[in-house]
Amino acid sequence: MNKITIAQAFTKKAFIPFITAGDQGITTTEKYIRTMAKAGATLIEIGIPFSDPVAEGPVIQAASERALSTGVTTDDIFEMVRRLRTGTDALTIPLVFMTYANVVFSYGPEKFFAKCKEIGIDGIILPDIPFEERNEFLEISKKYNIDLISLIAPTSDDRIAMIAKEAKGFLYIVSSLGVTGTRSEITTDLNSIVKIVRENTDIPCAIGFGISTPEQAKDMSQIADGVIVGSAIIKLLKQYKTKAPSYIGAYVKEMKDAVL
Numbered sequence: 001m002n003k004i005t006i007a008q009a010f011t012k013k014a015f016i017p018f019i020t021a022g023d024q025g026i027t028t029t030e031k032y033i034r035t036m037a038k039a040g041a042t043l044i045e046i047g048i049p050f051s052d053p054v055a056e057g058p059v060i061q062a063a064s065e066r067a068l069s070t071g072v073t074t075d076d077i078f079e080m081v082r083r084l085r086t087g088t089d090a091l092t093i094p095l096v097f098m099t100y101a102n103v104v105f106s107y108g109p110e111k112f113f114a115k116c117k118e119i120g121i122d123g124i125i126l127p128d129i130p131f132e133e134r135n136e137f138l139e140i141s142k143k144y145n146i147d148l149i150s151l152i153a154p155t156s157d158d159r160i161a162m163i164a165k166e167a168k169g170f171l172y173i174v175s176s177l178g179v180t181g182t183r184s185e186i187t188t189d190l191n192s193i194v195k196i197v198r199e200n201t202d203i204p205c206a207i208g209f210g211i212s213t214p215e216q217a218k219d220m221s222q223i224a225d226g227v228i229v230g231s232a233i234i235k236l237l238k239q240y241k242t243k244a245p246s247y248i249g250a251y252v253k254e255m256k257d258a259v260l
Contacts, residue, residue, distance in 0.1 A: 074107050
């Protein structure tokens with residue numbers, strides 16, 4: 001398997017979908033991920049559910065609750081990724097975990113990152129860890145060659161340059177104040193944020209939080225290198241259940257086409 005690195009994935013404008021692992025069952029999640037990859041996803045964020053996902057809005061919070069109610073474990077999610085990375089239909093696009101520090105601490109940081117390396121995870125996003133406190137994970141992430149992906153928020157202000165200079169994989173630019181979820185419009189001055197990022201790093205950046213329509217995706221891709229969408233996909237999963245793969249596939253293709 002010739003796996004694509006995160007840097008290689010951003011040769012064109014990127015569309016990055018998010019899904020909560022275990023929502024409606026882990027085998028269902030695996031099916032959705034394969035569907036999104038086939039539909040043209042550049043990179044896929046896989047959420048490891050947590051009982052108190054502070055960065056998430058009600059849609060993804062509910063997805064985490066549904067996933068946890070099935071009894072899904074971190075090991076179940078690791079094994080799902082292993083299946084995605086093996087066999088004749090192995091996925092080669094980058095796969096990134098998004099979860100919370102307590103999940104990693106509970107599993108054991110050394111064991112967690114070693115497992116990520118073993119199964120083919122490329123990066124990890126920990127939204128509850130401030131940039132200044134990431135050092136407890138940074139060395140171990142470097143040891144196992146797992147990109148510790150940083151977030152830049154509208155409130156980062158004079159920290160943007162510092163965060164950009166130390167970035168790994170890609171930079172996750174948060175479009176709006178608050179938690180995840182779809183928004184009718186995005187009013188943050190993202191051009192100014194991306195300008196500072198460009199002045200301080202060659203690492204690609206992607207914008208997430210609040211994006212749900214092809215029009216929004218097109219607008220954001222003209223500013224940044226990629227677009228991240230989660231809540232809109234989770235809504236499709238919840239609405240269509242067993243019929244969701246075809247709807248999710250069509251949505252991902254439409255969004256990917258919009259960012260070209």
